[in-house]
Amino acid sequence: MTYRPVFQKEGPAGACVLDGQYLGWKNCTCLSFAMGIDKSTRGRVRLTGCMVRGEILPRDVSGGTTIEQNAQVANLHGVHVDAHTGSRVASFYLVGLSLQSGQGVSLAGNTAPLGKGNVNHNVWVNECAGGTVGHPTQALVYDPWSSGPAWWSWSKTYDFARALHPWGEADSRTLKNMGIAGVYCGIFPDTEGPIWGAGVPANIRAVDPDGRIVGAAVQKAGQNYGSRVDVADIAAALRRIGHNYGSVVDPADVQWLINWSVS
Amino acid sequence: MIEEPEPGGPTEDEAAQVLDTYTEKVEYAVVDLPTDVRDGTIEENEGGAGDRV
Numbered sequence: 001m002t003y004r005p006v007f008q009k010e011g012p013a014g015a016c017v018l019d020g021q022y023l024g025w026k027n028c029t030c031l032s033f034a035m036g037i038d039k040s041t042r043g044r045v046r047l048t049g050c051m052v053r054g055e056i057l058p059r060d061v062s063g064g065t066t067i068e069q070n071a072q073v074a075n076l077h078g079v080h081v082d083a084h085t086g087s088r089v090a091s092f093y094l095v096g097l098s099l100q101s102g103q104g105v106s107l108a109g110n111t112a113p114l115g116k117g118n119v120n121h122n123v124w125v126n127e128c129a130g131g132t133v134g135h136p137t138q139a140l141v142y143d144p145w146s147s148g149p150a151w152w153s154w155s156k157t158y159d160f161a162r163a164l165h166p167w168g169e170a171d172s173r174t175l176k177n178m179g180i181a182g183v184y185c186g187i188f189p190d191t192e193g194p195i196w197g198a199g200v201p202a203n204i205r206a207v208d209p210d211g212r213i214v215g216a217a218v219q220k221a222g223q224n225y226g227s228r229v230d231v232a233d234i235a236a237a238l239r240r241i242g243h244n245y246g247s248v249v250d251p252a253d254v255q256w257l258i259n260w261s262v263s
Numbered sequence: 264m265i266e267e268p269e270p271g272g273p274t275e276d277e278a279a280q281v282l283d284t285y286t287e288k289v290e291y292a293v294v295d296l297p298t299d300v301r302d303g304t305i306e307e308n309e310g311g312a313g314d315r316v
Contacts, residue, residue, distance in 0.1 A: 010305060011305065011306070013306060025304050025305040025306040026302070026303075026304050026305075028302045028305070029301075029302045063301055063304065064301035064302035064303055064304065065301060065302065066298070066299045066300060066301055067300075068298060068299070084289060085296075085297075085298040085299075085300065086292075086296045086297060086298035087291050087292045087294075087295060087296055088289050088291065088292075089289065089290050089292050089296065090288070090289055090290065091287065091288070091289065091290045093285075094285070094287075094288050094289070097278050097281055097282045097285060098282065100272070100273055100275060100277075100278030100279075100282075101275055101278045101279040101282045102275050102279070108300065108302070119302075119303040119304070119305055120300065120301070120302050120303040121302055121303065121305075122302050128272075129267075129268040129269075129270075129271070129272055130268060130269070130271050130272040131272050131273075132272070132273060133273045133277055133278050133281050134278070134281065136272060137268075137272070138268050140265070145305055148265075149265050150265070151265070151266070151268055164300065166296050166297055166300050167297065168300075168301075168303075169303055178294050180290075180292050180293075180294060180296070181290060182289070182290035182292060184300060190279070192275055193275065193276075193279070
């Protein structure tokens with residue numbers, strides 16, 4: 001079963017006060033990312049939305065936040081988020097494929113189609129169900145402006161995303177009324193399958209069957225492994241932190257790296 | 264408690280295989296869209312009705 005993060009609810013205003021600014025109603029993207037980081041680390045990194053907001057650099061305590069700002073925070077915790085914004089919007093087919101492949105999505109949109117007024121908003125989409133490849137029928141949505149996770153129809157999810165006002169709510173243009181099929185979102189890593197690269201020996205895989213603990217350690221050492229952890233990534237990580245692994249990386253070296261990362 | 268949908272649909276592996284070979288991952292919008300789109304403030308629009316679903 002897909003890992004499900006702890007639901008995080010938006011508000012009240014005093015739920016997040018930074019530098020004297022009351023941000024509790026202005027943190028939906030931060031809350032969405034906090035839930036995404038929870039899923040992507042399978043609960044190893046649990047931040048509140050306010051903590052995510054507090055880690056945005058440069059400091060920004062005015063109004064809402066952007067997907068890019070939050071993606072930088074996720075990266076600080078070893079979670080690479082593929083940001084699709086601006087002219088590089090994501091097709092909804094990609095969103096469907098990503099969800100079906102075990103990746104969660106921080107999805108921007110507007111709450112007008114939900115009957116909640118014209119508010120640019122962001123929800124965490126944890127997984128999907130039904131349908132065909134790239135075209136699920138339902139999505140499990142963690143909407144911070146609700147009482148908990150709920151299954152939305154795929155069409156409702158798309159309506160929400162395409163209702164985004166890219167130039168702010170005061171500007172009447174939406175993705176939909178401009179005829180743009182793509183959506184603004186951040187696509188998170190696959191948390192549901194192993195992340196070992198194809199050439200990694202079985203004795204090294206045995207140290208950490210899904211590779212995620214080693215992946216986090218490699219990332220912590222400052223080595224970006226991309227989407228798959230290879231022996232070369234581990235070797236580079238070990239070199240970065242000054243561990244002499246000899247001529248080849250063996251399971252003991254990998255265990256040493258894990259121990260270093262949690263120390 | 265989340266009410267679960269009926270089982271069905273493609274497996275994760277089936278979708279991942281398509282994703283791996285899917286080259287049109289993004290849609291380059293014709294309109295010059297901004298990247299720095301901020302989410303809005305709920306309380307200014309709905310009086311902070313955070314419990315509404």
